[in-house]
Amino acid sequence: MSARASILSRLHLQGLRHFEAVVRLGTFEAAARELNVTPGAVSQQIRRLEDGLGVSLFHRYGNRSEPTDAARQIAQGLSDAFEQIEQALEIGTGKSSSASVKIKLYQTWANRWLIPRLEAFAQQYPDISVEFETGIESVDAGWADLDMALSMRPEESPDITRVPLFTPHLLAVCTPAVAERLGPRVDLSLTTRIASRNRMEDWPNWMAAAGLSADDKKPLMVFSNSTLVYEAALAGNGVAIAQLELVLQDLAEGRLVRPDPTIIDAASPIVLLRPVSRRRRNAAGLFHDWLVAEAGGLRARTQAYLDASGRDATITPR
Numbered sequence: 001m002s003a004r005a006s007i008l009s010r011l012h013l014q015g016l017r018h019f020e021a022v023v024r025l026g027t028f029e030a031a032a033r034e035l036n037v038t039p040g041a042v043s044q045q046i047r048r049l050e051d052g053l054g055v056s057l058f059h060r061y062g063n064r065s066e067p068t069d070a071a072r073q074i075a076q077g078l079s080d081a082f083e084q085i086e087q088a089l090e091i092g093t094g095k096s097s098s099a100s101v102k103i104k105l106y107q108t109w110a111n112r113w114l115i116p117r118l119e120a121f122a123q124q125y126p127d128i129s130v131e132f133e134t135g136i137e138s139v140d141a142g143w144a145d146l147d148m149a150l151s152m153r154p155e156e157s158p159d160i161t162r163v164p165l166f167t168p169h170l171l172a173v174c175t176p177a178v179a180e181r182l183g184p185r186v187d188l189s190l191t192t193r194i195a196s197r198n199r200m201e202d203w204p205n206w207m208a209a210a211g212l213s214a215d216d217k218k219p220l221m222v223f224s225n226s227t228l229v230y231e232a233a234l235a236g237n238g239v240a241i242a243q244l245e246l247v248l249q250d251l252a253e254g255r256l257v258r259p260d261p262t263i264i265d266a267a268s269p270i271v272l273l274r275p276v277s278r279r280r281r282n283a284a285g286l287f288h289d290w291l292v293a294e295a296g297g298l299r300a301r302t303q304a305y306l307d308a309s310g311r312d313a314t315i316t317p318r
Helices: 002-009 013-025 028-035 039-053 069-093 107-124 176-182 202-210 226-234 244-252 282-309
Strands: 058-061 064-067 100-105 129-134 148-151 160-166 169-173 193-196 221-223 239-243 263-265 270-275
Touching: 013 028, 013 039, 013 069, 028 039, 064 069, 100 107, 100 282, 107 129, 107 226, 107 244, 107 282, 148 282, 160 282, 169 202, 169 244, 193 202, 193 226, 202 239, 202 263, 221 226, 226 239, 226 244, 239 244, 244 282, 270 282
Parallel strands: 100 129, 100 148, 193 221, 193 239
Antiparallel strands: 058 064, 148 270, 160 270, 169 239, 169 263
């Protein structure tokens, strides 16, 4: 104990926090963003820590630094210790920051799938608050306040756990009135094709699978996000390529119909991402498990629809 105390007496907590963040996040810049300081300040803290310990914690190659094996081991111990300290402080003060969850996801998935189901989570866990951040950018492990994310374009990182939830199914949808205008041969020249700027590949992939010529079209009505695409389709503005999982209710209630039976698989699955650094937050764990269960229910409802309605052979775009 005395030897341990003598080591700690030479070190500053701030330097340990900076060091742990650099190793966990991979770069001095990412640690600086998390800690709301400059990369220079992080580098200075690391130098002081190395002086206090009397060892080098990083291999330095010009502008690039890589933690030593010993540094990785120390950082893991610090990560565990900081989480235990946070939990002890929350218990001791009765002020739990872990009774909240922040999730990043696509706006369309928030609007059409998750938000309508949040009441069930709130009833089950009334003391947990949920904060949403929407966007299509890749998830960065350096976003310290992010507990999890839904993404179709996740980056590989040892700092993030990945749980594939499902691969969305893509199909053409429109209102019954628009479908009547298209006729049984689905003449797309008689209406407008609606698309999201973020999913422009959906139309050519679906048309190729449906055996439709690229010439059978009018100019696209393009929106900045898929949420507006769904609203435009529901308003009768034309035909949209939708994710089946997001329009099940509209199809069941007749607000939308399938003018063509073709359904294809999206190119990428929906993946639930969770930073390893926040794995011990109890509220986040509960929301994670609830979300995985909800995704399982959605898969079952989607399969039931496909079994009941019949479909062409599913084709996975390459």
